[in-house]
Amino acid sequence: MGSKHDSLGEKLFDGMNYLFLAALALITVLPFIYIIAGSFATEAELSERSFFLIPRDYSLSAYHYIFSSETIFRGMGVSIFITAVGTLVNLAFTLTMAYSLSRRELLGRRLIMNLVIFSMLFSGGMIPTYLVVKELGLLDSYAAVILPGAISAFNLIIIRNFFQELPAGLEESARIDGCTDLGVLWRIVLPLSKPIIATFGLFYAVGHWNNFFSALLYLNDHTMWPLQVLLREIVMLSQMAIGDVGSMDPNYVKPPEQSVKMAVIVVGTIPILLVYPFLQKHFAKGMLLGSIKG
Protein backbone atom coordinates (compact mmCIF):
# COMPACT_ATOMS: atom_id res chain seq x y z
CA MET A 1 0.00 0.00 0.00
CA GLY A 2 1.87 3.01 -1.28
CA SER A 3 2.46 5.88 1.08
CA LYS A 4 3.85 8.59 -1.17
CA HIS A 5 0.60 9.00 -3.02
CA ASP A 6 -1.44 9.55 0.09
CA SER A 7 -3.70 12.55 0.00
CA LEU A 8 -4.19 14.77 3.00
CA GLY A 9 -7.39 12.95 3.81
CA GLU A 10 -5.61 9.65 3.83
CA LYS A 11 -2.89 11.00 6.10
CA LEU A 12 -5.54 12.30 8.44
CA PHE A 13 -7.22 8.92 8.41
CA ASP A 14 -3.91 7.26 9.23
CA GLY A 15 -3.32 9.52 12.18
CA MET A 16 -6.81 8.98 13.55
CA ASN A 17 -6.44 5.26 13.02
CA TYR A 18 -3.26 5.08 15.10
CA LEU A 19 -4.87 7.15 17.83
CA PHE A 20 -8.03 5.09 17.84
CA LEU A 21 -6.28 1.74 18.01
CA ALA A 22 -3.94 2.97 20.72
CA ALA A 23 -6.96 4.12 22.72
CA LEU A 24 -8.64 0.77 22.16
CA ALA A 25 -5.58 -1.12 23.40
CA LEU A 26 -5.46 1.17 26.42
CA ILE A 27 -9.14 0.59 27.25
CA THR A 28 -8.55 -3.15 27.20
CA VAL A 29 -5.72 -3.08 29.73
CA LEU A 30 -6.71 -0.10 31.90
CA PRO A 31 -9.20 -2.06 34.01
CA PHE A 32 -6.49 -4.54 34.94
CA ILE A 33 -4.03 -1.81 35.87
CA TYR A 34 -6.63 0.00 37.94
CA ILE A 35 -7.56 -3.19 39.76
CA ILE A 36 -3.93 -3.95 40.54
CA ALA A 37 -3.31 -0.38 41.69
CA GLY A 38 -6.45 -0.38 43.80
CA SER A 39 -5.54 -3.62 45.50
CA PHE A 40 -2.43 -1.93 46.90
CA ALA A 41 -4.11 1.33 47.82
CA THR A 42 -5.08 2.60 51.25
CA GLU A 43 -8.58 3.43 52.36
CA ALA A 44 -7.88 7.15 52.38
CA GLU A 45 -6.66 7.12 48.82
CA LEU A 46 -9.56 5.06 47.54
CA SER A 47 -12.11 7.47 48.94
CA GLU A 48 -10.13 10.58 48.08
CA ARG A 49 -9.08 10.02 44.48
CA SER A 50 -11.66 8.70 42.13
CA PHE A 51 -9.26 7.32 39.58
CA PHE A 52 -5.58 6.51 39.70
CA LEU A 53 -3.20 4.06 38.13
CA ILE A 54 -0.33 4.46 40.58
CA PRO A 55 -1.20 4.59 44.27
CA ARG A 56 0.66 7.16 46.38
CA ASP A 57 1.01 4.87 49.38
CA TYR A 58 1.49 1.20 49.01
CA SER A 59 -0.33 -0.97 51.42
CA LEU A 60 -0.28 -4.74 51.53
CA SER A 61 -3.07 -4.91 54.06
CA ALA A 62 -5.59 -6.26 51.55
CA TYR A 63 -3.27 -9.13 50.66
CA HIS A 64 -2.43 -9.77 54.30
CA TYR A 65 -6.10 -9.94 54.95
CA ILE A 66 -7.12 -12.33 52.17
CA PHE A 67 -4.21 -14.66 52.90
CA SER A 68 -4.78 -14.60 56.64
CA SER A 69 -7.27 -17.42 56.52
CA GLU A 70 -6.92 -20.53 54.47
CA THR A 71 -9.95 -19.87 52.20
CA ILE A 72 -8.07 -18.31 49.29
CA PHE A 73 -5.13 -20.70 49.58
CA ARG A 74 -7.49 -23.62 49.53
CA GLY A 75 -9.38 -22.20 46.56
CA MET A 76 -6.12 -21.79 44.65
CA GLY A 77 -5.09 -25.31 45.55
CA VAL A 78 -8.42 -26.66 44.33
CA SER A 79 -8.19 -24.69 41.08
CA ILE A 80 -4.66 -25.93 40.44
CA PHE A 81 -5.72 -29.50 41.20
CA ILE A 82 -8.76 -29.37 38.93
CA THR A 83 -6.74 -27.76 36.15
CA ALA A 84 -3.90 -30.28 36.33
CA VAL A 85 -5.93 -33.46 36.76
CA GLY A 86 -8.73 -32.25 34.51
CA THR A 87 -6.37 -31.44 31.65
CA LEU A 88 -4.67 -34.83 31.95
CA VAL A 89 -8.04 -36.56 31.87
CA ASN A 90 -9.09 -34.44 28.87
CA LEU A 91 -5.95 -35.28 26.94
CA ALA A 92 -6.03 -38.98 27.81
CA PHE A 93 -9.66 -39.34 26.75
CA THR A 94 -9.45 -37.12 23.69
CA LEU A 95 -6.15 -38.41 22.28
CA THR A 96 -6.97 -42.09 22.66
CA MET A 97 -10.38 -41.72 21.10
CA ALA A 98 -9.08 -39.45 18.35
CA TYR A 99 -6.40 -41.98 17.48
CA SER A 100 -8.77 -44.94 17.33
CA LEU A 101 -11.17 -42.89 15.19
CA SER A 102 -8.34 -41.92 12.86
CA ARG A 103 -7.81 -45.56 11.89
CA ARG A 104 -9.74 -46.99 8.99
CA GLU A 105 -9.90 -50.54 10.24
CA LEU A 106 -11.97 -49.54 13.25
CA LEU A 107 -15.35 -51.17 12.93
CA GLY A 108 -18.25 -48.77 13.32
CA ARG A 109 -16.02 -45.77 12.79
CA ARG A 110 -18.61 -43.81 10.85
CA LEU A 111 -21.36 -44.58 13.31
CA ILE A 112 -19.23 -43.36 16.20
CA MET A 113 -18.22 -40.23 14.31
CA ASN A 114 -21.89 -39.50 13.69
CA LEU A 115 -22.64 -40.01 17.37
CA VAL A 116 -19.92 -37.48 18.19
CA ILE A 117 -21.18 -34.94 15.67
CA PHE A 118 -24.77 -35.31 16.75
CA SER A 119 -23.76 -34.62 20.34
CA MET A 120 -22.55 -31.21 19.15
CA LEU A 121 -25.94 -30.41 17.65
CA PHE A 122 -28.26 -31.66 20.33
CA SER A 123 -27.81 -32.06 24.03
CA GLY A 124 -29.92 -33.43 26.81
CA GLY A 125 -29.49 -30.13 28.58
CA MET A 126 -28.54 -29.02 32.03
CA ILE A 127 -31.08 -30.88 34.14
CA PRO A 128 -30.77 -34.40 32.64
CA THR A 129 -26.97 -34.09 32.77
CA TYR A 130 -27.20 -32.99 36.38
CA LEU A 131 -29.42 -35.97 37.18
CA VAL A 132 -26.99 -38.39 35.50
CA VAL A 133 -24.12 -36.96 37.56
CA LYS A 134 -26.27 -37.22 40.65
CA GLU A 135 -27.34 -40.80 39.96
CA LEU A 136 -23.72 -41.79 39.45
CA GLY A 137 -23.05 -40.52 42.95
CA LEU A 138 -20.58 -37.91 41.74
CA LEU A 139 -22.14 -34.88 43.43
CA ASP A 140 -19.70 -33.17 45.78
CA SER A 141 -16.71 -34.84 44.20
CA TYR A 142 -14.16 -33.37 41.82
CA ALA A 143 -15.04 -36.10 39.32
CA ALA A 144 -18.30 -34.19 38.75
CA VAL A 145 -16.33 -31.14 37.65
CA ILE A 146 -13.88 -33.09 35.49
CA LEU A 147 -15.65 -36.08 33.90
CA PRO A 148 -18.78 -34.52 32.33
CA GLY A 149 -16.50 -32.38 30.15
CA ALA A 150 -13.80 -34.98 29.56
CA ILE A 151 -13.97 -34.64 25.79
CA SER A 152 -14.82 -31.65 23.68
CA ALA A 153 -16.31 -33.10 20.51
CA PHE A 154 -14.93 -30.19 18.54
CA ASN A 155 -11.36 -30.73 19.74
CA LEU A 156 -11.72 -34.45 19.21
CA ILE A 157 -12.61 -34.04 15.56
CA ILE A 158 -9.78 -31.60 14.87
CA ILE A 159 -7.23 -33.89 16.53
CA ARG A 160 -8.57 -36.90 14.68
CA ASN A 161 -8.19 -35.07 11.38
CA PHE A 162 -4.65 -34.14 12.34
CA PHE A 163 -3.79 -37.77 13.15
CA GLN A 164 -5.22 -38.88 9.84
CA GLU A 165 -2.89 -36.59 7.98
CA LEU A 166 0.27 -37.82 9.64
CA PRO A 167 2.50 -39.67 7.18
CA ALA A 168 1.40 -43.27 7.25
CA GLY A 169 4.85 -44.62 6.55
CA LEU A 170 6.20 -43.99 10.02
CA GLU A 171 3.44 -45.88 11.71
CA GLU A 172 3.83 -48.58 9.14
CA SER A 173 7.45 -49.22 9.93
CA ALA A 174 6.75 -49.18 13.67
CA ARG A 175 4.12 -51.79 13.20
CA ILE A 176 6.49 -53.88 11.16
CA ASP A 177 8.92 -53.61 14.03
CA GLY A 178 6.30 -55.26 16.17
CA CYS A 179 4.63 -52.27 17.76
CA THR A 180 1.04 -52.72 18.86
CA ASP A 181 -1.48 -49.96 18.19
CA LEU A 182 -0.79 -48.76 21.70
CA GLY A 183 2.92 -48.59 20.96
CA VAL A 184 2.33 -46.75 17.69
CA LEU A 185 0.23 -44.15 19.47
CA TRP A 186 2.73 -43.71 22.28
CA ARG A 187 6.00 -43.85 20.33
CA ILE A 188 5.11 -42.46 16.93
CA VAL A 189 1.86 -40.51 16.84
CA LEU A 190 2.09 -38.59 20.12
CA PRO A 191 5.70 -37.42 19.67
CA LEU A 192 4.79 -36.20 16.19
CA SER A 193 1.81 -34.32 17.60
CA LYS A 194 3.50 -32.35 20.36
CA PRO A 195 2.50 -28.90 19.06
CA ILE A 196 -1.14 -29.82 18.66
CA ILE A 197 -1.17 -31.53 22.07
CA ALA A 198 0.26 -28.36 23.62
CA THR A 199 -2.39 -26.26 21.90
CA PHE A 200 -5.32 -28.37 22.99
CA GLY A 201 -3.84 -28.98 26.43
CA LEU A 202 -3.82 -25.21 26.87
CA PHE A 203 -7.38 -24.95 25.57
CA TYR A 204 -8.53 -27.45 28.15
CA ALA A 205 -6.39 -26.01 30.96
CA VAL A 206 -7.69 -22.46 30.53
CA GLY A 207 -11.19 -23.87 30.42
CA HIS A 208 -10.65 -25.61 33.76
CA TRP A 209 -9.02 -22.65 35.44
CA ASN A 210 -11.82 -20.34 34.32
CA ASN A 211 -14.63 -22.83 34.90
CA PHE A 212 -17.10 -21.67 37.42
CA PHE A 213 -20.48 -23.05 36.61
CA SER A 214 -19.97 -26.80 36.95
CA ALA A 215 -18.31 -26.26 40.32
CA LEU A 216 -21.30 -24.19 41.41
CA LEU A 217 -23.70 -26.80 40.07
CA TYR A 218 -22.08 -29.95 41.42
CA LEU A 219 -20.19 -28.90 44.55
CA ASN A 220 -22.31 -27.88 47.51
CA ASP A 221 -19.50 -28.14 50.02
CA HIS A 222 -17.93 -24.68 50.41
CA THR A 223 -14.56 -26.10 51.31
CA MET A 224 -14.35 -27.78 47.89
CA TRP A 225 -14.88 -24.63 45.86
CA PRO A 226 -12.30 -23.50 43.31
CA LEU A 227 -11.12 -19.92 43.11
CA GLN A 228 -13.67 -18.77 40.53
CA VAL A 229 -16.64 -19.68 42.71
CA LEU A 230 -15.02 -18.04 45.73
CA LEU A 231 -14.41 -14.94 43.63
CA ARG A 232 -18.08 -14.60 42.88
CA GLU A 233 -19.04 -15.13 46.51
CA ILE A 234 -16.57 -12.56 47.75
CA VAL A 235 -16.72 -9.88 45.08
CA MET A 236 -20.20 -10.06 43.65
CA LEU A 237 -22.28 -11.39 46.49
CA SER A 238 -20.13 -9.80 49.22
CA GLN A 239 -20.54 -12.99 51.19
CA MET A 240 -18.10 -15.21 52.92
CA ALA A 241 -15.70 -14.09 55.58
CA ILE A 242 -12.31 -14.70 54.09
CA GLY A 243 -9.86 -13.21 56.53
CA ASP A 244 -9.37 -13.19 60.27
CA VAL A 245 -6.34 -10.96 60.74
CA GLY A 246 -6.32 -9.40 64.17
CA SER A 247 -9.83 -10.43 65.02
CA MET A 248 -8.53 -10.53 68.58
CA ASP A 249 -6.68 -7.25 68.34
CA PRO A 250 -8.88 -4.27 69.28
CA ASN A 251 -6.62 -1.85 67.37
CA TYR A 252 -6.84 -3.76 64.12
CA VAL A 253 -8.44 -1.90 61.23
CA LYS A 254 -9.96 -4.04 58.53
CA PRO A 255 -8.65 -3.12 55.07
CA PRO A 256 -11.11 -1.32 52.76
CA GLU A 257 -13.62 -3.66 51.20
CA GLN A 258 -12.96 -2.41 47.69
CA SER A 259 -9.26 -3.16 47.84
CA VAL A 260 -9.90 -6.58 49.35
CA LYS A 261 -12.13 -7.35 46.39
CA MET A 262 -9.54 -6.04 43.98
CA ALA A 263 -6.84 -8.15 45.61
CA VAL A 264 -8.99 -11.25 45.19
CA ILE A 265 -9.51 -10.40 41.52
CA VAL A 266 -5.76 -9.96 41.07
CA VAL A 267 -5.10 -13.35 42.63
CA GLY A 268 -7.60 -14.93 40.23
CA THR A 269 -6.17 -13.18 37.18
CA ILE A 270 -2.41 -13.38 37.68
CA PRO A 271 -1.98 -17.06 36.74
CA ILE A 272 -3.64 -16.45 33.36
CA LEU A 273 -1.54 -13.34 32.72
CA LEU A 274 1.62 -15.29 33.58
CA VAL A 275 0.99 -17.92 30.93
CA TYR A 276 -0.44 -15.38 28.48
CA PRO A 277 2.57 -15.37 26.12
CA PHE A 278 2.10 -19.12 25.53
CA LEU A 279 -1.63 -18.75 25.26
CA GLN A 280 -1.44 -16.08 22.62
CA LYS A 281 0.92 -18.11 20.50
CA HIS A 282 -0.89 -21.44 20.70
CA PHE A 283 -4.46 -20.25 20.82
CA ALA A 284 -4.31 -18.19 17.68
CA LYS A 285 -3.06 -21.28 15.86
CA GLY A 286 -5.67 -23.49 17.45
CA MET A 287 -8.47 -21.13 16.64
CA LEU A 288 -7.55 -20.99 12.98
CA LEU A 289 -7.24 -24.78 12.94
CA GLY A 290 -10.76 -24.98 14.20
CA SER A 291 -12.45 -22.31 12.22
CA ILE A 292 -11.09 -22.59 8.70
CA LYS A 293 -11.19 -26.09 7.45
CA GLY A 294 -8.63 -27.26 4.94
Next chain:
Amino acid sequence: MEGAGKFRASNYIPNRKDEPMKTTTLPAEPVIAAGRSDPVPGKKKRGLAGRLKKDRWLYVLLLPGLLYFLVFKYLPMWGVLISFQNYQPFTGFWNSEWVGFEHFRTFFSNPDFGRLLRNTFILAVYDLVFFFPAPIIIALLLNEIRVGIFKRVVQTMVYVPHFISMVIVASMTYVFLTTQGGVIYELVVQLTGAKINFLSDPDWFRPLIILQIMWKETGWGTIIFLAALASVDMEQYEAAVVDGANRFQRLWHITLPAISGVIVILLILRLGNFLDNGFEQIFLMTNSLNRTVADVFDTYVYFVGITQGAFSYSTAIGLFKSVVGIILIFGSNWLAKRFGKEGLY
Protein backbone atom coordinates in the same frame (compact mmCIF):
# COMPACT_ATOMS: atom_id res chain seq x y z
CA MET B 1 -3.11 -40.23 1.63
CA GLU B 2 -4.90 -43.42 2.25
CA GLY B 3 -3.57 -46.39 0.35
CA ALA B 4 -2.35 -44.15 -2.43
CA GLY B 5 0.67 -46.33 -3.13
CA LYS B 6 0.73 -48.54 -6.16
CA PHE B 7 2.27 -51.27 -4.12
CA ARG B 8 2.38 -51.81 -0.45
CA ALA B 9 5.34 -52.55 1.67
CA SER B 10 3.12 -54.85 3.59
CA ASN B 11 2.64 -57.11 0.62
CA TYR B 12 6.12 -58.40 0.62
CA ILE B 13 7.33 -57.91 4.13
CA PRO B 14 6.84 -60.84 6.46
CA ASN B 15 4.39 -60.32 9.23
CA ARG B 16 5.74 -62.59 11.88
CA LYS B 17 7.09 -60.72 14.82
CA ASP B 18 9.63 -63.38 15.53
CA GLU B 19 11.17 -63.20 12.11
CA PRO B 20 14.22 -61.03 11.90
CA MET B 21 13.71 -57.78 10.04
CA LYS B 22 15.81 -54.81 9.22
CA THR B 23 13.42 -51.95 8.86
CA THR B 24 16.20 -49.43 8.72
CA THR B 25 17.24 -50.74 5.38
CA LEU B 26 13.79 -50.63 3.89
CA PRO B 27 13.57 -48.56 0.77
CA ALA B 28 12.05 -45.24 1.61
CA GLU B 29 9.54 -45.02 -1.18
CA PRO B 30 7.32 -48.00 -0.59
CA VAL B 31 7.14 -47.12 3.06
CA ILE B 32 5.94 -43.62 2.37
CA ALA B 33 3.56 -44.84 -0.27
CA ALA B 34 2.09 -47.50 1.93
CA GLY B 35 -1.51 -46.97 2.92
CA ARG B 36 -2.56 -47.09 6.50
CA SER B 37 -5.70 -48.94 5.70
CA ASP B 38 -4.10 -52.34 5.61
CA PRO B 39 -1.21 -52.07 7.97
CA VAL B 40 -0.79 -55.68 8.90
CA PRO B 41 -0.10 -57.91 5.97
CA GLY B 42 -1.05 -61.48 5.58
CA LYS B 43 -4.57 -62.57 4.95
CA LYS B 44 -6.53 -60.01 3.02
CA LYS B 45 -9.84 -60.97 4.51
CA ARG B 46 -10.37 -61.81 8.10
CA GLY B 47 -13.50 -62.74 9.93
CA LEU B 48 -15.08 -60.34 12.36
CA ALA B 49 -13.50 -62.07 15.32
CA GLY B 50 -10.16 -62.01 13.59
CA ARG B 51 -10.37 -58.29 12.94
CA LEU B 52 -11.45 -57.58 16.48
CA LYS B 53 -8.54 -59.64 17.77
CA LYS B 54 -6.02 -58.07 15.43
CA ASP B 55 -7.11 -54.53 16.31
CA ARG B 56 -7.93 -55.19 19.95
CA TRP B 57 -5.79 -52.30 21.19
CA LEU B 58 -7.69 -49.96 18.94
CA TYR B 59 -10.91 -50.88 20.71
CA VAL B 60 -9.26 -50.59 24.10
CA LEU B 61 -8.21 -47.06 23.12
CA LEU B 62 -11.69 -46.27 21.88
CA LEU B 63 -13.45 -47.49 25.00
CA PRO B 64 -12.97 -44.59 27.47
CA GLY B 65 -14.06 -42.00 24.93
CA LEU B 66 -17.02 -44.03 23.73
CA LEU B 67 -18.15 -44.61 27.31
CA TYR B 68 -17.83 -40.90 27.95
CA PHE B 69 -20.15 -40.06 25.08
CA LEU B 70 -22.66 -42.72 26.03
CA VAL B 71 -22.78 -41.79 29.72
CA PHE B 72 -22.46 -38.01 29.68
CA LYS B 73 -24.02 -37.18 26.30
CA TYR B 74 -26.44 -39.91 25.30
CA LEU B 75 -27.76 -40.89 28.71
CA PRO B 76 -28.88 -37.26 29.29
CA MET B 77 -30.45 -37.23 25.82
CA TRP B 78 -32.52 -40.22 26.81
CA GLY B 79 -33.12 -38.45 30.12
CA VAL B 80 -35.06 -35.68 28.38
CA LEU B 81 -37.94 -38.16 28.54
CA ILE B 82 -38.53 -36.94 32.09
CA SER B 83 -40.03 -33.82 30.52
CA PHE B 84 -43.02 -36.03 29.71
CA GLN B 85 -43.21 -37.28 33.29
CA ASN B 86 -43.75 -35.95 36.75
CA TYR B 87 -40.28 -37.03 37.70
CA GLN B 88 -39.57 -37.32 41.41
CA PRO B 89 -36.05 -38.11 42.56
CA PHE B 90 -37.43 -40.46 45.20
CA THR B 91 -39.59 -42.54 42.88
CA GLY B 92 -36.98 -42.53 40.12
CA PHE B 93 -37.32 -42.61 36.36
CA TRP B 94 -39.02 -45.99 36.07
CA ASN B 95 -41.78 -45.34 38.57
CA SER B 96 -42.60 -41.71 37.81
CA GLU B 97 -45.95 -40.87 36.34
CA TRP B 98 -46.16 -40.08 32.60
CA VAL B 99 -48.03 -36.88 31.81
CA GLY B 100 -47.52 -36.38 28.08
CA PHE B 101 -47.15 -32.79 26.94
CA GLU B 102 -48.54 -31.25 30.10
CA HIS B 103 -45.32 -29.42 31.03
CA PHE B 104 -45.01 -27.98 27.55
CA ARG B 105 -48.59 -26.74 27.65
CA THR B 106 -47.99 -25.20 31.06
CA PHE B 107 -44.85 -23.48 29.82
CA PHE B 108 -46.34 -22.09 26.62
CA SER B 109 -49.30 -20.65 28.51
CA ASN B 110 -47.06 -19.15 31.20
CA PRO B 111 -46.40 -15.41 30.78
CA ASP B 112 -42.74 -16.19 31.49
CA PHE B 113 -42.52 -17.89 28.11
CA GLY B 114 -43.13 -14.66 26.21
CA ARG B 115 -40.72 -12.82 28.49
CA LEU B 116 -37.93 -15.38 27.96
CA LEU B 117 -38.45 -15.34 24.22
CA ARG B 118 -38.34 -11.55 24.17
CA ASN B 119 -35.24 -11.29 26.36
CA THR B 120 -33.39 -13.91 24.35
CA PHE B 121 -34.37 -12.31 21.08
CA ILE B 122 -33.46 -8.75 22.08
CA LEU B 123 -30.08 -9.81 23.47
CA ALA B 124 -29.35 -11.78 20.32
CA VAL B 125 -30.26 -8.82 18.11
CA TYR B 126 -28.13 -6.44 20.21
CA ASP B 127 -25.29 -8.92 19.92
CA LEU B 128 -25.68 -9.09 16.16
CA VAL B 129 -25.95 -5.34 15.66
CA PHE B 130 -23.30 -4.10 18.09
CA PHE B 131 -20.89 -6.94 18.77
CA PHE B 132 -20.77 -8.79 15.48
CA PRO B 133 -19.41 -5.94 13.31
CA ALA B 134 -16.87 -4.80 15.91
CA PRO B 135 -14.10 -7.35 15.18
CA ILE B 136 -14.53 -6.77 11.44
CA ILE B 137 -14.04 -3.02 11.80
CA ILE B 138 -11.07 -3.43 14.13
CA ALA B 139 -9.46 -5.99 11.82
CA LEU B 140 -9.85 -3.61 8.87
CA LEU B 141 -8.31 -0.77 10.87
CA LEU B 142 -5.45 -2.98 12.05
CA ASN B 143 -4.90 -4.01 8.46
CA GLU B 144 -4.26 -0.39 7.50
CA ILE B 145 -1.45 -0.09 10.05
CA ARG B 146 1.96 -0.15 8.40
CA VAL B 147 4.16 -0.06 11.47
CA GLY B 148 4.51 -3.75 12.29
CA ILE B 149 5.54 -3.30 15.89
CA PHE B 150 2.58 -1.03 16.65
CA LYS B 151 0.22 -3.57 15.16
CA ARG B 152 1.71 -6.43 17.17
CA VAL B 153 1.60 -4.48 20.44
CA VAL B 154 -2.06 -3.56 19.91
CA GLN B 155 -2.90 -7.15 19.06
CA THR B 156 -1.11 -8.48 22.12
CA MET B 157 -3.05 -6.11 24.33
CA VAL B 158 -6.53 -6.62 22.89
CA TYR B 159 -6.28 -10.43 22.98
CA VAL B 160 -5.77 -10.52 26.77
CA PRO B 161 -9.40 -10.33 27.97
CA HIS B 162 -10.34 -13.40 25.93
CA PHE B 163 -8.47 -15.59 28.41
CA ILE B 164 -9.95 -14.01 31.51
CA SER B 165 -12.86 -15.86 33.05
CA MET B 166 -16.38 -14.49 32.92
CA VAL B 167 -16.37 -14.46 36.72
CA ILE B 168 -13.46 -12.03 36.69
CA VAL B 169 -15.09 -9.86 34.03
CA ALA B 170 -18.32 -9.74 36.01
CA SER B 171 -16.41 -9.14 39.25
CA MET B 172 -14.53 -6.22 37.74
CA THR B 173 -17.81 -4.82 36.46
CA TYR B 174 -19.19 -4.98 39.98
CA VAL B 175 -16.12 -3.32 41.49
CA PHE B 176 -16.27 -0.49 38.94
CA LEU B 177 -20.01 0.12 39.08
CA THR B 178 -20.96 -0.45 42.68
CA THR B 179 -22.74 2.44 44.37
CA GLN B 180 -20.34 1.99 47.26
CA GLY B 181 -17.35 3.72 45.73
CA GLY B 182 -17.19 2.14 42.28
CA VAL B 183 -14.88 4.26 40.16
CA ILE B 184 -17.16 4.55 37.13
CA TYR B 185 -20.21 5.11 39.30
CA GLU B 186 -18.40 7.98 41.08
CA LEU B 187 -17.23 9.47 37.80
CA VAL B 188 -20.75 9.46 36.42
CA VAL B 189 -22.02 11.12 39.59
CA GLN B 190 -19.33 13.80 39.35
CA LEU B 191 -19.88 14.48 35.68
CA THR B 192 -23.66 14.33 35.41
CA GLY B 193 -24.94 14.33 38.95
CA ALA B 194 -27.05 11.28 38.16
CA LYS B 195 -26.83 8.42 40.62
CA ILE B 196 -27.32 5.42 38.41
CA ASN B 197 -27.29 1.98 39.94
CA PHE B 198 -26.00 0.25 36.83
CA LEU B 199 -25.96 -3.19 38.42
CA SER B 200 -29.62 -3.40 39.36
CA ASP B 201 -31.27 -1.01 36.92
CA PRO B 202 -33.06 -3.20 34.35
CA ASP B 203 -32.47 -0.57 31.66
CA TRP B 204 -28.74 -1.04 32.03
CA PHE B 205 -28.68 -4.82 31.93
CA ARG B 206 -28.54 -5.29 28.17
CA PRO B 207 -26.03 -2.51 27.49
CA LEU B 208 -23.78 -3.96 30.21
CA ILE B 209 -23.94 -7.45 28.73
CA ILE B 210 -23.06 -6.17 25.27
CA LEU B 211 -20.28 -3.89 26.55
CA GLN B 212 -18.77 -6.74 28.55
CA ILE B 213 -18.74 -9.09 25.62
CA MET B 214 -17.36 -6.40 23.33
CA TRP B 215 -14.55 -5.65 25.77
CA LYS B 216 -13.78 -9.35 26.22
CA GLU B 217 -14.06 -10.76 22.72
CA THR B 218 -13.69 -8.04 20.07
CA GLY B 219 -9.90 -8.21 19.99
CA TRP B 220 -9.84 -11.98 19.79
CA GLY B 221 -12.52 -11.96 17.12
CA THR B 222 -10.22 -10.04 14.78
CA ILE B 223 -7.91 -13.06 14.36
CA ILE B 224 -10.05 -14.86 11.85
CA PHE B 225 -10.56 -11.71 9.75
CA LEU B 226 -6.88 -10.79 9.91
CA ALA B 227 -6.06 -14.29 8.65
CA ALA B 228 -8.45 -13.78 5.75
CA LEU B 229 -6.95 -10.36 5.07
CA ALA B 230 -3.42 -11.75 5.09
CA SER B 231 -4.29 -14.01 2.17
CA VAL B 232 -5.20 -11.11 -0.11
CA ASP B 233 -2.79 -10.88 -3.01
CA MET B 234 -0.64 -7.74 -2.65
CA GLU B 235 -0.42 -7.45 -6.43
CA GLN B 236 -4.08 -6.52 -6.50
CA TYR B 237 -3.34 -3.50 -4.34
CA GLU B 238 -0.35 -2.56 -6.45
CA ALA B 239 -2.43 -2.79 -9.61
CA ALA B 240 -5.12 -0.68 -7.98
CA VAL B 241 -2.56 1.95 -6.99
CA VAL B 242 -1.32 2.07 -10.58
CA ASP B 243 -4.91 2.55 -11.69
CA GLY B 244 -5.17 5.48 -9.34
CA ALA B 245 -7.41 3.99 -6.67
CA ASN B 246 -7.17 5.68 -3.31
CA ARG B 247 -7.13 3.94 0.06
CA PHE B 248 -10.88 3.92 0.48
CA GLN B 249 -11.49 2.63 -3.01
CA ARG B 250 -8.98 -0.14 -2.39
CA LEU B 251 -10.70 -0.97 0.88
CA TRP B 252 -14.07 -1.08 -0.79
CA HIS B 253 -13.16 -2.96 -3.96
CA ILE B 254 -10.38 -5.31 -2.82
CA THR B 255 -10.23 -5.76 0.94
CA LEU B 256 -13.93 -6.07 1.72
CA PRO B 257 -14.70 -8.55 -1.08
CA ALA B 258 -11.74 -10.60 0.13
CA ILE B 259 -13.25 -11.16 3.57
CA SER B 260 -16.92 -11.08 2.63
CA GLY B 261 -17.02 -14.90 2.46
CA VAL B 262 -15.76 -15.23 6.03
CA ILE B 263 -18.20 -12.58 7.20
CA VAL B 264 -21.17 -14.34 5.61
CA ILE B 265 -20.18 -17.71 7.07
CA LEU B 266 -19.69 -16.33 10.57
CA LEU B 267 -22.96 -14.44 10.33
CA ILE B 268 -24.81 -17.59 9.31
CA LEU B 269 -23.19 -19.62 12.06
CA ARG B 270 -24.17 -16.95 14.56
CA LEU B 271 -27.76 -17.24 13.35
CA GLY B 272 -27.51 -20.97 13.99
CA ASN B 273 -26.68 -20.24 17.62
CA PHE B 274 -29.21 -17.45 17.89
CA LEU B 275 -30.76 -18.77 21.10
CA ASP B 276 -27.43 -19.25 22.84
CA ASN B 277 -26.92 -16.10 24.80
CA GLY B 278 -23.79 -16.47 26.90
CA PHE B 279 -25.17 -18.47 29.78
CA GLU B 280 -22.44 -17.88 32.36
CA GLN B 281 -22.31 -14.18 31.67
CA ILE B 282 -26.05 -13.67 32.00
CA PHE B 283 -26.20 -15.91 35.04
CA LEU B 284 -23.49 -13.88 36.73
CA MET B 285 -25.04 -10.51 35.92
CA THR B 286 -28.57 -11.53 36.95
CA ASN B 287 -29.85 -10.33 40.31
CA SER B 288 -33.24 -10.10 41.94
CA LEU B 289 -33.81 -6.58 40.64
CA ASN B 290 -33.12 -7.12 36.94
CA ARG B 291 -34.61 -10.55 36.37
CA THR B 292 -37.47 -9.19 34.27
CA VAL B 293 -35.01 -8.40 31.48
CA ALA B 294 -32.21 -10.80 32.42
CA ASP B 295 -33.93 -14.18 32.32
CA VAL B 296 -33.20 -16.22 29.22
CA PHE B 297 -34.01 -19.88 28.57
CA ASP B 298 -30.81 -21.34 30.02
CA THR B 299 -30.74 -19.32 33.20
CA TYR B 300 -34.47 -19.88 33.70
CA VAL B 301 -33.91 -23.64 33.45
CA TYR B 302 -31.29 -23.32 36.20
CA PHE B 303 -33.45 -21.27 38.53
CA VAL B 304 -36.56 -23.40 38.05
CA GLY B 305 -34.79 -26.75 37.86
CA ILE B 306 -31.87 -26.59 40.25
CA THR B 307 -32.94 -23.98 42.79
CA GLN B 308 -36.64 -24.86 42.83
CA GLY B 309 -36.29 -28.55 42.03
CA ALA B 310 -38.90 -28.66 39.23
CA PHE B 311 -36.88 -31.20 37.21
CA SER B 312 -39.50 -32.27 34.70
CA TYR B 313 -40.81 -28.79 33.97
CA SER B 314 -37.34 -27.30 33.51
CA THR B 315 -36.26 -30.23 31.33
CA ALA B 316 -39.25 -29.52 29.10
CA ILE B 317 -38.07 -25.92 28.72
CA GLY B 318 -34.54 -27.10 27.95
CA LEU B 319 -35.86 -29.58 25.39
CA PHE B 320 -37.90 -26.88 23.67
CA LYS B 321 -34.78 -24.75 23.39
CA SER B 322 -32.65 -27.65 22.10
CA VAL B 323 -35.20 -28.53 19.42
CA VAL B 324 -35.48 -24.96 18.20
CA GLY B 325 -31.68 -24.74 18.35
CA ILE B 326 -31.13 -27.78 16.15
CA ILE B 327 -33.65 -26.48 13.61
CA LEU B 328 -31.78 -23.17 13.50
CA ILE B 329 -28.43 -24.92 13.09
CA PHE B 330 -29.62 -27.08 10.21
CA GLY B 331 -31.32 -24.08 8.65
CA SER B 332 -28.24 -21.93 8.85
CA ASN B 333 -26.00 -24.72 7.61
CA TRP B 334 -28.29 -25.20 4.64
CA LEU B 335 -28.00 -21.46 4.01
CA ALA B 336 -24.22 -21.64 4.28
CA LYS B 337 -24.11 -24.37 1.66
CA ARG B 338 -26.32 -22.34 -0.62
CA PHE B 339 -23.77 -19.58 -0.42
CA GLY B 340 -21.31 -22.01 -1.93
CA LYS B 341 -19.30 -22.41 1.22
CA GLU B 342 -18.55 -25.68 2.86
CA GLY B 343 -21.00 -26.21 5.68
CA LEU B 344 -19.92 -27.08 9.16
CA TYR B 345 -21.41 -30.56 9.21
